[in-house]
Amino acid sequence: EPEVTQTPSHQVTQMGQEVILRCVPISNHLYFYWYRQILGQKVEFLVSFYNNEISEKSEIFDDQFSVERPDGSNFTLKIRSTKLEDSAMYFCASSDVAVNTEAFFGQGTRLTVV
């Protein structure tokens, strides 16, 4: 069964450092998403990406965040200067269409900012 893969599974970084979280969506999917889940809280939408541009972003997705699809397979989330409050589980998801379909989630990357 096709799946969304994320690397690394766990990343520890110092405050102020840049991190790049990587995702390989399902190959024939066109819509890509990042979500995050702070420990003990609900899953929150960060950004959606389609046709090589951001479709929508949440208030959380400020100038410190960026997304990129550098090649035909990877989808990355970059945090330029990490803050303690960026510590969370980050989930990548993909879907074939925007609505009336299921989004497939990756295993997540646990980001710990120290």
Next chain:
Amino acid sequence: AQSVSQHNHHVILSEAASLELGCNYSYGGTVNLFWYVQYPGQHLQLLLKYFSGDPLVKGIKGFEAEFIKSKFSFNLRKPSVQWSDTAEYFCAVNEAGKLIFGTGTRLQVFP
């Protein structure tokens, strides 16, 4: 914008008990509704989904959910829970492609 409410934050049951977890969304029209499960230390897995048609939806592992449009609800049910159902359960609605999640319900099932 849509919002999703899950009123049960923590549910504790014994094995074989019946389960119903509440989920309400904020406004109507055409909705795509989902229940996801997150086992400890794992990622989100889809339990079931509703797009249209029969409002009673059957999912994996014996779960089902009923879409009641007049009540803006999509409650999750299972007639007899097992210890292995211990997990966090999230209701979600699709709004223009992005998923809006509820705060989740932590289910603990004791043998």
